[in-house]
Amino acid sequence: MTKTRIKICAALCLIPVLAIVLRLFYLQAYRHDEFATKAERAIYAYLAEDRIRGALLDARGEVLAESLRTYSAAVLKKYVNNKDEVVKTLSQTLGLSKTEIEKRWKAAGNFFYVAKKIKPLEYAALAEEIKKKRLQGIELTPEYERIHPFGELALDLIGASNSKNLGLSGLEQLYNDELSQDIGKKRARKARAGAIIYERDLKEEADILDIQLTIDALSQYHVYDVLKKYVETNGAARGMAIVQDPNTGFIIAAASYPVINGQSMPFQFTYEPGSTFKSITSAAGLDSGKFTPDTSLDFGHEKRFEVAPGFAVRDTRAKEAMTVREMMEVSSNRGAAKIALDLGAEDFFYYIKAFGFGAKTDIGFQGEARGVVRPFNKWNKVETATAGYGYGISLTGMQLISAYSAIANGGHLMVAHIIKKKTNAKGKTVYTAEPKKIRRVLRPETAAALTGVLKAVVETGTAKRARVVGYSVAGKTGTAEKTSAEGGYEKASHIVSFAGFVPAENPAFTILFVLDQPEKPIFGGESAAPAFSEIAARLLSIHGVKPQ
Amino acid sequence: MKMFKWLFIAGIFFLLLAVERVELKKSGVRVSALKQEVSLKEARNQYLRYQISQNSAPERVYKAAEEQLNMRLTPPAEVIVLDD
Numbered sequence: 001m002t003k004t005r006i007k008i009c010a011a012l013c014l015i016p017v018l019a020i021v022l023r024l025f026y027l028q029a030y031r032h033d034e035f036a037t038k039a040e041r042a043i044y045a046y047l048a049e050d051r052i053r054g055a056l057l058d059a060r061g062e063v064l065a066e067s068l069r070t071y072s073a074a075v076l077k078k079y080v081n082n083k084d085e086v087v088k089t090l091s092q093t094l095g096l097s098k099t100e101i102e103k104r105w106k107a108a109g110n111f112f113y114v115a116k117k118i119k120p121l122e123y124a125a126l127a128e129e130i131k132k133k134r135l136q137g138i139e140l141t142p143e144y145e146r147i148h149p150f151g152e153l154a155l156d157l158i159g160a161s162n163s164k165n166l167g168l169s170g171l172e173q174l175y176n177d178e179l180s181q182d183i184g185k186k187r188a189r190k191a192r193a194g195a196i197i198y199e200r201d202l203k204e205e206a207d208i209l210d211i212q213l214t215i216d217a218l219s220q221y222h223v224y225d226v227l228k229k230y231v232e233t234n235g236a237a238r239g240m241a242i243v244q245d246p247n248t249g250f251i252i253a254a255a256s257y258p259v260i261n262g263q264s265m266p267f268q269f270t271y272e273p274g275s276t277f278k279s280i281t282s283a284a285g286l287d288s289g290k291f292t293p294d295t296s297l298d299f300g301h302e303k304r305f306e307v308a309p310g311f312a313v314r315d316t317r318a319k320e321a322m323t324v325r326e327m328m329e330v331s332s333n334r335g336a337a338k339i340a341l342d343l344g345a346e347d348f349f350y351y352i353k354a355f356g357f358g359a360k361t362d363i364g365f366q367g368e369a370r371g372v373v374r375p376f377n378k379w380n381k382v383e384t385a386t387a388g389y390g391y392g393i394s395l396t397g398m399q400l401i402s403a404y405s406a407i408a409n410g411g412h413l414m415v416a417h418i419i420k421k422k423t424n425a426k427g428k429t430v431y432t433a434e435p436k437k438i439r440r441v442l443r444p445e446t447a448a449a450l451t452g453v454l455k456a457v458v459e460t461g462t463a464k465r466a467r468v469v470g471y472s473v474a475g476k477t478g479t480a481e482k483t484s485a486e487g488g489y490e491k492a493s494h495i496v497s498f499a500g501f502v503p504a505e506n507p508a509f510t511i512l513f514v515l516d517q518p519e520k521p522i523f524g525g526e527s528a529a530p531a532f533s534e535i536a537a538r539l540l541s542i543h544g545v546k547p548q
Numbered sequence: 549m550k551m552f553k554w555l556f557i558a559g560i561f562f563l564l565l566a567v568e569r570v571e572l573k574k575s576g577v578r579v580s581a582l583k584q585e586v587s588l589k590e591a592r593n594q595y596l597r598y599q600i601s602q603n604s605a606p607e608r609v610y611k612a613a614e615e616q617l618n619m620r621l622t623p624p625a626e627v628i629v630l631d632d
Contacts, residue, residue: 063601069591120591127588149601189576197576198583221606470625540624547625 045190047202050183051165053144054208056158056172058217059252059420065158065172067144067165071123072116075105080137089135090114093126114138117145117163146172152259154220157213157418159262159366169262171211171418173366178209178422206425214250214420214433219243222538223253227513230531231257235519240265241535242397246405246501246510248435249414252539254398266397267365270372271514273400274480275524276499277390278336280403282328282453284351285339287446293325293453297335305334307385313337325453329461331477333389340388341381348384349376354413354441355403357395361416371395390480391489397512400499403441405510407450408474408501411442455504466498466529468536470547474507475500475532477524482517493517498528502536508545511535 027035055066073090080086087105091098094115104112118126123140130138143163148155159170167176183204189197223241231239243253256265285291298321299305304312313334319326327335340348352358358373372394379387386392398416406413415436422431442450454474458466463477478497481489497514501507513531539545602608613619 063598066594066598068594068598069587120588120595124588124592147598149598150605151602151607153605153607188580189573191573191577195577196580197573198580199576218606221610225607225610468625469623537624538621541621541627544627544629545624546629547627 043190044187045196047186047188047196049185050142051144052181052183052206052208053146053161053165054179054210054425056179057210057212058154058215058220059213059250060216060218061212062217063149064154064213064215064217065146065148065161067161068147069120069142070116070145071118071140072143073114073118073126074139074141075108075112075114076137076139077105077108077110077112078137080135082133082135085133086135086137089126089129089133090138093129094118094122116143150217150221153217153224154213154215154255155261156256156259156264157215157254157365170264170366171213173262174364175209175211175419179211181206181208209422209424209430211419212421212423214252214417215254216252218542219539220253220255222542223535224255224257226531226534226538227255227257230513230515230527234515234527236515237517238265239513239515240269240397241514241531242266242401242512243535243539244401244405244416244510246408246414246507248417249402249405250417250420250433250435251398252509254418262366264365265514266401266512267361267363267368268396269514269516270369270394270396271495271516272392272394272480272483273390273497274478274495275331275333275336275390276400276476276478276497276512277393277395278328278331278388279407279450279454279476279499280352280355280357281336281339281343281348281388282324283355283407283442283446283450284348285324285343286449287351287442288343288347290342291324291339293449294323297322297324297327297332297338299334299338305337307337307341308381311382311385313385313389325456328453328457328476331457331462336388336390337385338388340384345376345379345384348387349373349379351441352387352393354439355399355406356413356438357393357399357403359399361398361402363398363416363418365418368398369396371399390478397514401510401512404475404499404501404512406441407447407454408507408510409447410444411440411447413438413441451504454500458500462523462525463498463500463529465525466500466532466536468502468533468540471502471536471540471545472504472548473500473502473533473536474504475511475529477529479522479524494522496522496524496528498524498532500532502540503545503548505548508543509536509539511539 053067056064058064087098087101090101144165146161157170159172160168161172162168165180167173186202188202191197223243227239227241240256244251254266304314306312315332315334322335352373358371360368360370383392402416415438417433420433421429423429451474455472457463457476458473463475466473466475475498480495482493484490495516496518499512501510511532513528515527518527
């Protein structure tokens with residue numbers, strides 16, 4: 001009897017234990033996910049994903065673009081504990097009218113944005129008020145604003161990035177991988193009131209670079225200022241100006257006007273250069289040894305130069321005979337055509353390619369154009385002759401300025417650089433650009449002789465307005481008719497330009513200035529040459545280049 | 549008696565361990581709050597630097613110099629360069 005009672009008691013005692021075991025089994029087997037999630041939420045918080053981004057600096061270390069952490073403020077209506085106080089606080093700290101917030105409140109469902117890109121000062125005030133008044137239902141989310149302290153200066157090169165810190169165009173896109181770093185979602189332990197408990201594995205080493213450009217903001221401003229003035233006063237559709245250090249290949253300034261984010265004319269705009277290309281023709285002629293600056297180009301008594309049946313080249317101011325130097329001074333198409341033909345298509349093509357035409361620079365700018373240089377074996381006599389004075393060949397500003405720099409520095413084609421230095425988050429330099437020669441294009445004697453010819457162009461030729469008091473200038477004007485969509489050329493639509501370097505003997509700057517479709521005047525000597533002079537004067541002054 | 553002594557020592561040990569764990573978490577919360585504060589202050593500094601940079605932008609400086617102070621850029625030939 002006693003044994004039976006003990007058994008009953010034991011069974012009764014086991015029932016709750018069994019019930020607990022069964023309940024535990026049920027919770028573990030069937031409701032595991034639900035409780036695991038609840039526990040996860042109670043113990044852990046997830047830090048938001050992030051993408052940090054380095055800065056773009058100018059050659060002197062001035063910030064051209066950097067990411068500022070801003071915040072967006074939104075309201076989650078169903079979590080709001082004190083509507084009047086929430087509206088009042090948002091209105092006071094963010095400088096918005098109460099009526100406006102109320103209006104959005106009524107119009108929205110549960111969620112609406114009150115403000116975006118809230119600056120740190122406002123954010124600090126708002127966060128403080130929320131904490132002090134224990135307000136609920138206001139959600140502050142970090143985002144980024146890419147700031148440009150110098151406004152639209154060099155924005156065509158820099159390009160754009162979005163609020164998620166992702167590069168969209170220009171250098172921002174080209175160097176996106178080096179500039180930005182994704183920080184993954186991180187799990188952090190929560191303390192009371194939702195505060196995060198910091199642990200060592202929450203620390204993320206920044207692996208981003210700050211990129212310093214060769215662009216000097218001060219020079220860029222002056223170049224842009226002159227460009228803007230000349231585009232507007234000449235009624236041009238657009239324009240570009242580039243400044244390069246001929247000795248290092250570093251690009252000091254590269255401006256486009258009007259400015260469009262990430263769309264840089266110096267890299268992307270291709271055009272037929274016209275007479276500025278005669279310097280390349282002359283360089284090829286002189287370097288081949290077939291011509292000297294004093295070689296006479298004789299056209300007999302003809303004022304036209306018949307290249308092929310049905311195609312003759314004429315000059316506006318024709319001379320029956322002229323030297324190579326005079327040909328450049330008066331910018332004779334007949335003379336340039338004759339040099340190209342006497343040189344022959346193959347040799348001429350060799351020099352054109354050696355100067356870097358028809359190939360992209362090493363910069364790799366987004367959308368950089370290659371230009372068009374057809375293979376010499378497809379050239380007939382007419383195409384060879386027209387190439388001599390810059391028609392039938394298209395190029396970019398970057399290619400032409402690098403070619404002029406080669407003439408300026410004694411004959412070396414230099415690698416064009418736009419990036420000067422890359423620095424990691426610890427301040428250590430991981431890349432420094434060094435001047436690099438691609439190849440020798442001209443013999444030093446040729447470069448010196450051609451510099452003399454280009455000086456004559458400025459002193460007594462078509463480019464007198466490019467002169468700078470106290471300095472010798474070497475350069476060449478260009479006026480080219482634009483190609484028509486229907487084929488051929490448009491007589492009323494021009495590209496005017498000037499390419500040159502200063503001081504001629506010991507050059508500090510190579511400068512290219514181009515206006516696309518100016519209304520008036522249509523000659524490079526009248527519009528582009530004075531712009532060159534103004535840019536050169538300003539740069540020589542701010543860089544302290546000694547007068548000769 | 550000996551067993552009570554060991555139990556006492558173990559009790560003290562676990563108490564210290566618990567106190568240490570609590571303090572560690574408190575420090576973690578403080579570090580986290582400080583990091584947030586530092587991050588906010590950095591952003592504020594960055595914004596102030598941005599405003600300074602905006603004010604020293606070449607365009608702004610040149611306009612102010614020309615319009616308010618009637619200054620002009622010196623022609624390069626008139627610049628005297630002092631050697632180092």
